[in-house]
Amino acid sequence: MIAISARLELRRAILQWCAAALACVYLIAIAARLFWLNMSHTTVTALLAGVSALALGSLFWYVVAHQRTANVEVVAVVLVLIPAADSLLGILLTREITETAILLLVILGAGAVTTTLRSMSTVAGSTVALWAVVVFVGNLGQGSERLNYALLMVGAAGMSFLIFLIRAGAERDLVAAASQAQLQVARLEAAATANAEAERRYRKIFMGSPVAMALADENGHFIEVNPALCALLARDRIELIGRSSRPFTHLDDLPIHHSMSDRMRDAGDGGVVRVEKRYVRPSGEIRWAWLSISAARGPRGQTWTLMHAEDVTDRKETEEALRRSQLIVASAGHIARNVQSGKDMHAVIVAAVQHVSGADIVLLLEPADGGDFRVAGNIGIEPAQKVLSPPCSHLRKTWANGQPAFANRPTADESVSAPWTLYPQLQTILWEPIVDQGTVISLMMVGFCRRIERLDDWSVTAARGLSAEAASALTATRMRLELEVMAQTDPLTGLANRRGWTLRLQELAARVPRVEVTIGLIDFDNFKKYNDTFGHEQGDLLLQDFARRARACLRSEDVIARWGGEEFVVALSAAEGRSEVAVFQQLRAAMSDGQTCSIGYAQMGVDETPAHCVRRADETLYLAKRSGRDQVVGAELLPARST
Incomplete structure (x- = not known):
């Protein structure tokens, strides 16, 4: 239907401009007949040419005014009949059979412009018949001349028929080709629309996905990232596009990053590589991600990669908290089991505290003569002396009020400088009271060669978590020893x-x-x-x-x-x-x-x-x-x- 409509539009346009062209020809003919040609009946032929030009001009404006509704077949017939009538009237009025030459062209033109075989046959047949009436009834020309022109008219009609058939066949082929082209165009447009819709849906899913996603080229550089990945890395899209994930990867996980090419190659086409990685945000915060990476084809056949990253930081923190809790419970159980073993509980306690906290030194301090404190148990860095004298202000305060004290390496506070004088490699120290039934019975000094900023840091919390068990163990040991002495x-x-x-x-x-x-x-x-x-x-x-x-x-x-x-x-x-x-x-x-x-x-x-x-x-x-x-x-x- 699209091809047929286009063909009709094309025919209307052709007929429209043919009418205009013929009108111009007749206008020229008027001038030629009036001013340049020296022939009889000049005024009559010029007048006929003028009438024909006016009729063709009217036909032109009619088609222009009714482009969508003008009947192509009628317009074609009228377009042929106007010059045919002009020629026949010219022959009749001038009684010159030579005017038949123009009529021959008109009959040939009928085969070129008419749209149906019926209209072509009607126009050509009626024109030949009218010519025969005019010529033979009017007894125009000589007998042989009339016969020659009659044969030419019949031949012109036959040629018009052939022209029509050839044109009609060509039109059918063109229409079929146009239909195929239109169909192909429609298919391409549908495919383009579907692709555009698919891309729109993909981008909507990609950009709206709560799971972090990224597309990387063959060099591992981000081509596209979604807002969820930007949120995971705490970076804007512009900071990520064109860069690899290496600058944002935790140093300990760089070997995983560098091994991704080998992993993807081993996975093969259609394979998925799954790894766990840590990313570092600009603030220094570490986020854990579970990555699923698969191959994707680039526009030129390159091997690109599509990455899905699930933020599993909360799960990792939960698992780590559980592991740490289990470690504290196991260490507390270890202390409890050794109470009746006869082992030195001071050594057992400091070893357990170091195990759970990762401290570099743990001292268990008990009061000695003169207000000093003796080292009852130690692990890690060898104690510089068995008695801390004089004790620092934090130690004395913790013993007095039963509250923990926490300090980083001082710069000017001399009141806490004593431990760092004895242990210069330490950066952070915790003084933790060992309290039994509201009474401080011992003190624990836990030292780290790294700086810890907060009292709620895991290492500090882990050390403090064993203080209650240490108090129970020391009290139980003291009671056991007292019972043994009594026995x-x-x-x-x-x-x-x-x-x-x-x-x-x-x-x-x-x-x-x-x-x-x-x-x-x-x-x-x-x-x-x-x-x-x-x-x-x-x-x-x-x-x-x-x-x-x-x-x-x-x-x-x-x-x-x-x-x-x-x-x-x-x-x-x-x-x-x-x-x-x-x-x-x-x-x-x-x-x-x-x-x-x-x-x-x-x-x-x-x-x-x-x-x-x-x-x-x-x-x-x-x-x-x-x-x-x-x-x-x-x-x-x-x-x-x-x-």
Whole structure:
């Protein structure tokens, strides 16, 4: 339909300008007939030419005024009939058969301009018939001349028919070609419209996607980015276009960035490469992204890449927080499990704190004499000294108020300079109180060789997170040690009981050769009578007084214990310039309130057990009792026995 409409428009235009051209020809003919041609009937022919020119001009203006509605077939017929009528009237009025030549051209023109075979046949046939009537009825020309012109007229009609057929065939081909062209154009326009719509939808999806997206060329440079990627990187579009993601990639993830070409090549066509990367915003903030990268073809067949980036920072932070929490819980559990192990809990605590916080040094501080603090446990940098003296203001304040203190390396504040004097490599220090039931029982100094700006930093938070568990562990350890001491101590005299005696004698035997150990048993004389006379309370005071005096007679390496009742046991280690007998005599003289005691002793043999040596000392004690009491007797006085 489009091709047919276009063809009609073209025909109207052709007929319109043909009418105008013929009108101009007739106007020229008027001038030629009036002024230049010397022929008969000039005025009549000029008048006919004028009428024809006027009619053709009217036809021209009619077609112009009715371009959309003018009937092409009628216009074509009229266009042919006007010159045909002019020629026939000219022949009739001038009675010149030679005027037939113009009519021949008109008949040929009918085949060129008429639109249908019917109109062409009607115009050509009627023209030939009218010519025959005019010529033969009017008896114009000679007989042979009329015959020649008659043959020419018939031939012209036949040629007009051939012209029409050729033109009609050419028109059909042109119309078919035009239809195909129009169809192709329509298809191309539809494809272009579809492509434009697809691109519009793609750009709408691309730009409106909440997922960060980017298109990069074969060099990895961004060609297009969407607002979500700009938001992820905290950069404007103009900052990204034409650049690769390398300047925005975290330094630790640059190997991933450089390996993308190899990964894409290994994935092949249609493959998708998925990696996790960190990007650094202008503010220094780090954002995690899960990237899905696939190949895309550029306009010239280049290998471009389409990237989808999902911001997974919140998930990574949640995972990291969970991991850190699990680490703190595991470290707290490690501390708790070691409370009953007998290990040095100070060492266990500082190791756990360093593990969770990544600190470079951890000190566990406890109060010492003179207001100083001693290092009870340390890990990392070796402590410059075992006692911090004088303690810095932060340490004293934390001990006093039970609140943590946090400081970076000072520049002028001398009140906090002491730790940096001892540990110049530190940049940040945390003082954390270890509090049990509202009382500060210890202090933890956690040092970092890097600068930390906030107290809520993870490293600081992790260290502080173990303070409660450290307090419980230290308290439990103290209570365990107190219980152990109670289990090994005689409650009346404060000396070791039999359990304590066994443990301390083992420690003594591990330090010195057995032959250098002498064991003595001490028993009060007539203690029952003393109790009966003065009462048990006075007897207890006598036991306590003897224990105090006996400790004064012994060295710290020696061991003394209450054996039971009014009986005591002593183990002396050999010392240069000291006589064991003299020490036992001092112990015998340590009795107060006029009371006496008997002592028997024995030196341990090379392979002798402590228990056997005690039995020998017990035998000498009985010997001292039988010999009159208030004396010291050695095992050398016992009769020899065969073993």
